[in-house]
Amino acid sequence: MAMTMKGEVELPADRETVWAKLNDPEVLKVCIPGCQSLEKTADNEMQAVAKVKVGPVSATFKGKVTLSDIDPPNGYRISGEGQGGIAGFAKGGARVALTSADVGTKLSYDVEAQVGGKIAQLGSRMIDGVAKKMADQFFSNFAEAVSPSATAI
């Protein structure tokens, strides 16, 4: 089930701050909806566990998250592949680009994702909606994380 999604979001922080947060596992962990753990295992590699519900299928995905094409502070490619046990698998990547805006930073993203197994069989009609909702949630969490009032994270 290849699914693609593009978007951009304005963040109330400068590019360097945004870039730093984008590379901070603690921040990502808080922002990724359903994320239960996210641990750095090597440079540019993390191990993640996230709980996701798509339609009638609820699954805990475990997998590796890799950062590539790293170009500080302009952007990177984040990709991951998770095994959801009997629910199937999810994999995908996002190209994330940062540009300076009038106020703060513009983050644009270009996502491609695939799911397979039960999650594709029973949840295929919901997958686009779920992905958009998760992206929205991530960026609203992320915007909060980078906002000056939240620098304590």
Added chain:
Amino acid sequence: MPTVTMNVNGRQRSADIDPRTLLVQFLRENLRLTGTHVGCDTSQCGACVVHIDGEAVKACTTLALSCEGSNVLTIEGLANGNELHPMQEAFREHHGLQCGFCTPGMIMTAVDLVRRKGNNLDEKTIREELEGNLCRCTGYHNIVKAIAAGARNMSSMPQSKAAE
């Protein structure tokens, strides 16, 4: 494990169950009432239809715990002793079944349909009301005939039994 108690086919039944137990599992596995069938996993086929407090419900999407204190009627409890319910008799008379797997759900749905829509059911109404029940064998032709006939014959039943 919590305990659930309900009246099934006129008998008080009680069991300690895992909270995620579905009514259909409770009926089939705890009570060994295997006439209620499981034909799908998305609540689409209707093979599991039973009556809870007189209304048709899909037992595959009902938690057994939610039936605490309810009156549950399954296909096994529909006949009056050896005397078949008119809807059962109509399915037999009109060859409204082949493999028999969807049949308990069909009959329970049909009895509920009569309760809701009365004894004179036209073909269009019956076909629309069977939206929640799948049959792969009969092409529905004889099920529709059976339900129309069964509905008519139910008019001569005592009111209390017909309402079940």
Added chain:
Amino acid sequence: MGATGIGAAIPRKEDHRFITGKGRYVDDINRPGQAYAYFLRSPHAHAKINRIDTSAAQNAPGVVEVYTGDDIAADKVGGLICGWLIHSKDGSPMNAGPHPALAQGKVRYVGDHVAVVIADTLAQARDAAEKIEVDYEVLPAVIDLANAQSGAQIHDVAPNNVVYDWHLGDKAATDKAFASAKHVTKLQLVNNRLVPNPMEPRAAVGEYEEGTDSLVLYTTSQNPHVARLVLSAFIGLAPEHKFRVIAPDVGGGFGSKIFIYAEETICVWAARKIRRPVKWNCDRTEAFLCDAHGRDHVTHAELATDAEGKITGLRVSTKANLGAYLSTFASSVPTYLYVPLLSGQYNIPAIYGEVMALYTNTAPVDAYRGAGRPEATFVIERIVEMAARELNMDPAEFRRKNFVTQFPHQTPVIMCYDTGDYDASLKKAQEIHDIAGFASRKAKSESQGKLRGLGYSAYIEACGIAPSAAVGSLGAGVGLWESAEVRVNPIGTVEILTGSHSHGQGHETTFAQLVSDRLGIPIDNVSIVHGDTDKVQMGMGTYGSRSGAVGMSAIFKALDKIEVKAKKVAAHVLEASEGDIEFKDGKFAVKGTDKNADWGTIALQAYIAHKFNGQELEPGLKESAFWDPTNFTFPAGVHICELEVDPATGSTTIEKWTAVDDFGNLINPMIVEGQVHGGIAQGVGQALLEGAIYNEDGQLITASFMDYCMPRAHDVPSYQVGMTTTPCPSNPLGIKGCGEAGAIASPPAVINALTNALGHENLQMPATPERVWKAAQGARLRMAAE
């Protein structure tokens, strides 16, 4: 025996248990101490398995064992087999890749079996399956038939993913017919992939009896003896005398329960490993993924006609999708069950068919109600209809002009039609349907902005399947006879043991009707025993509309023997010579006297054996017979579909359906009509609603009843069913078979009606509202302009 005998439309004997919830299906069977199996399935269509880590699952609560492909390899469990060997054009045998019951090194479709967890409860097995870690290396998936030959190779033995490249017929003669044709009609079509979906999902309970070192398998099978034969002789689980297979009440099959699958194999194998019964119940999503699918052809066909509108040749080229592995009878379906039926009801001097069968990363494809014959009928009935339209001839008249009228008729593609009267069925269908009134009904629809169309389908099928020697010469690995045993009890009641299996067809009634008729005894004194290899000696099972024509013929033959023996007993009892004994209406009488004895008396005398010398005449009354047919049977008929299309929404409503079938003699017309109804609904499902869709990655996106559109009550009409009769000459009862006719006849009737309504031929199945709406736009513009 009028009231309950042959030809009586009596209610079914088996119904009482089904309408009271007392049926006994496999999932209703629970054995003491049973554990539950849950299969971990591949989420990928095509991948190498680098590693499977089952350690966490092994240690999970309630888990008894976790097995993978390594375990079955270590135990030398044989692979699943395909029992029909097809040879390619060049004489080479088909390329059959290995089909292990649990994947070994590679998975080849979404749903492929990776591991099995066996635990005390199903919930524990499922929870533990979550803990199995599989390292997959994903490979490119081959999904589309069009690209299958150039895609990644699925099996080492099958270059370009070709299973076989097969043909039948005289190519030179056919090409010659086309060279001299006045007109050639061309048709490109897709026969959409279907999921059989009997309402009862598959299930199995495997059991090991330690004391006797024997296996028992309760399974949802249409042919338990064949299952035992394959599991025993090929997969090697236990010899047949140590292996009992029981198929109790089975909730529909439609072909999908003929086959021997991985799950049933694993259950019975694992039961011996863990010394506990193992139960598996398929959920519906698994059924969508792993039950053998049906159809899935892409076909190009051409029909040659001469100046008089006579068909002179037919040329057909088909690509058939057989999925990721060869299922039990997969190879026979697009070959010998397909091309030999392409002659339809027509006299076609030259036919050539070629079939390229391909592997793809999808579920295995095998026989589904009709099996090959619906695909053939769709080709011939669509192209004949189109040819008539192109030649400006009435479609019924064009058919009539080309009907076979002399019997026996040898087609150019194997079949020898023994009897039939195709025009009689066409005439009767036209009368019942009120063809004359169609024009005014159409005008009325048009006045309401609707398009009305009418479509014919004059189908033929080859049933019974068939003389064993004949199918053997075509590559079948088994003979296709049937067996029966008649056991008369001392008080005269009768048990019939049959190798046929009833999973909705009503054998407990129709077979008893035959016995009641023949022996003159009440139908309640007859019971039918089937579905248990320990009770019934042998059998080939139920498929191909064969239980009447072949299964009942075996019973008939055994009853012949019973009658001969009973007459011998009666001769002693009545002190007459055997030649003077007449048997009629349940009474044995001495010709020309008033001396007689009833059936029960003779049965008792056979067992007490006081009246005859046990050395000269064996006591007892029990006979068995095997019936091997001498030909296929050829049910045929005409279906007419009349429907209305709303061009604004693309919705199609079937307004009127007429079916006139010639099934030979009927045992129970009510049951026969029920078979027709059900078949039509499945065919309408194929034509308008159903389609199994894989996306480009090989994910089945129609894997539930939410997305795979099964016909519901409001999708289909009531049907008008009529019969004509030409008794079948190749069996003693004159039966042809009725189980598949509806599904074979109906898809082209629907599409012919739709294309008639829309005014053009470009419409593929399933003709969903979206497709019909698009196709209707031209017609809509025409209507607006008028």
